[in-house]
Amino acid sequence: MRPRVSLQDAALRRGNFSLRIEPVRSGDAGLYEAQVTHNMVAQRCQVELGIITVTVSPPSPVIENEPLLLSCNSSHQANLLETCWFHSKHQVPTSRTFCSLHGALSILRPSVSDAGSWSCQLRYSDNEIISATYNLQVLGFDGPVNPVVYAAAGSAAD
Numbered sequence: 001m002r003p004r005v006s007l008q009d010a011a012l013r014r015g016n017f018s019l020r021i022e023p024v025r026s027g028d029a030g031l032y033e034a035q036v037t038h039n040m041v042a043q044r045c046q047v048e049l050g051i052i053t054v055t056v057s058p059p060s061p062v063i064e065n066e067p068l069l070l071s072c073n074s075s076h077q078a079n080l081l082e083t084c085w086f087h088s089k090h091q092v093p094t095s096r097t098f099c100s101l102h103g104a105l106s107i108l109r110p111s112v113s114d115a116g117s118w119s120c121q122l123r124y125s126d127n128e129i130i131s132a133t134y135n136l137q138v139l140g141f142d143g144p145v146n147p148v149v150y151a152a153a154g155s156a157a158d
Contacts, residue, residue, distance in 0.1 A: 001021065001028070004021055004022055004023065004025075005019060005020065005021050006019075006020045006022075007019060007020070008020070017034055017036050019032065019034065021049075024049075024051065025051075026051050026053060026075075028049060028051065029049055029050060029051040029075040030048070030049060031046060031047075031048050031049075032046065032047050032048070032049060033045070033046045033047075034046075034047075050074065050075050050076055050130070051074065051075045052072070052073070052074040052075070052076075052122070052130050052131070052132040053071075053072070053073050053074075053132065054070060054071070054072050054118070054119075054120055054132045054133065054134035055070070055071045055073075055134075056068055056069070056070050056071075056134065056136060057069045057071070060134075060135075060136055060137045061137035061138065061139045062110055062136070062137070062138050062139070063138075063139050063140065064110060064111055064112060064138055064139060064140025064141070065109050065110065065111070065140070066110070067106065067107065067108050067109070067110075068106070068107050068110055069104055069105070069106050069107075070085070070104065070105040070106075070107070070118055070120070070134065070136070071103065071104045072085075072103045072104070072105075072120030072122060072132065073103060074122055074130050076122070076124055076128060076130060078124035078125045078126040078128060079124060079125040080103065080122060080123075080124055080125075081123050081124060081125055082122075082123040083100060083102075083103045083104075083120060083121070083122055083123075084120070084121040084123075085098070085100060085105045085118065085119070085120055085121075086118070086119040086120075086121065087114070087116065087117070087118055088116050088117055089117070089119075092105070096108070097109060103120070103122065105118075105120075110138050111138065111140060112138050112139075112140045112141070114136065114138055115136055115137055115138040116135065116136060117133055117134075117135055117136075118133065118134045118135075118136050119131055119132065119133045119134075120132060120134075
């Protein structure tokens with residue numbers, strides 16, 4: 001996994017033998033075990049690393065009014081009971097514009113106002129709740145409702 005993993009030498013001297021993985025990839029999910037021996041005494045610990053991913057299809061940036069699909073997937077093994085989606089920290093209700101199905105959210109006619117932070121929250125049968133965030137970019141026109149702009153002759157117009 002090199003060069004994505006590191007140990008902090010200064011922290012090791014204080015008894016902290018944490019492993020840092022950056023960036024984390026989907027294939028990194030699983031059980032990790034550490035063993036440290038000091039003065040003939042061995043200490044072990046196990047940590048399970050779970051992975052959650054949010055993807056968008058087609059890839060971001062998306063074009064205004066072209067349908068997109070946000071997908072949320074996790075390596076968690078329990079049964080998925082519920083998926084909730086949030087845009088800028090506000091829960092997104094299912095409607096004709098936003099359709100949620102099996103951990104995915106379909107946005108039929110995205111607009112520039114749909115850009116920004118999208119979060120999925122997964123709730124499992126073992127009461128585990130996992131969430132992740134994706135920053136969506138939407139390309140489009142963010143101008144006045146009426147696209148007519150008046151300018152005086154000889155002046156500049158934006």
